[in-house]
Amino acid sequence: MAKNTSKSKTLPIYIINGPNLNLLGAREPSIYGHTTLGEIEKLCAARAKSHGLSAVFLQSNKEGELVEFLQEARTAASGVIINAAGYTHTSVAILDALQMLPLPVIEVHLSNPARREDFRHLSYVAKAATGTIAGLGVNSYLLAIDAVAAVLAGPKGTRK
């Protein structure tokens, strides 16, 4: 019998970044570090590649655009990593879009919101996330890629 040689490629991980993260590296390095968003993108691409995966890296300062990225991810992504930044703590629209995703969703933060002001303790994103990684700077993103790869690899105690 002829071998099926068609390769099914895994869809990319969408890595979605919210408002002001485009300014990373330029301001408040004591909280958010010195690494720019462009540098984080390169590190994420390399980490995804190490798992045989690819990444689409997105940023917007607009809530509606973030919702549109999430709607696109429904059919174009294998998983979503999201740092919704300030919208983490306010956006029901982003929560609604996340709840429509039949994909692993990892919430990430550079800082640890649990150690900061009370208004950062509520996360709407967490209500729809498979898991959350926070407080580890750039490593939060890299560990989130490892987490998506682990969920995609199969059932070892992880779930959507």
Ligand code: CA2
């Ligand atoms: O720690 C995180 O990753 C946050 O999502 C960052 C948000 C904050 O509102 C969340 O509570 C935690 C703020 C992003 C602001 O980005 C800046 C970038 C450069 C300089 C100042 C802020």
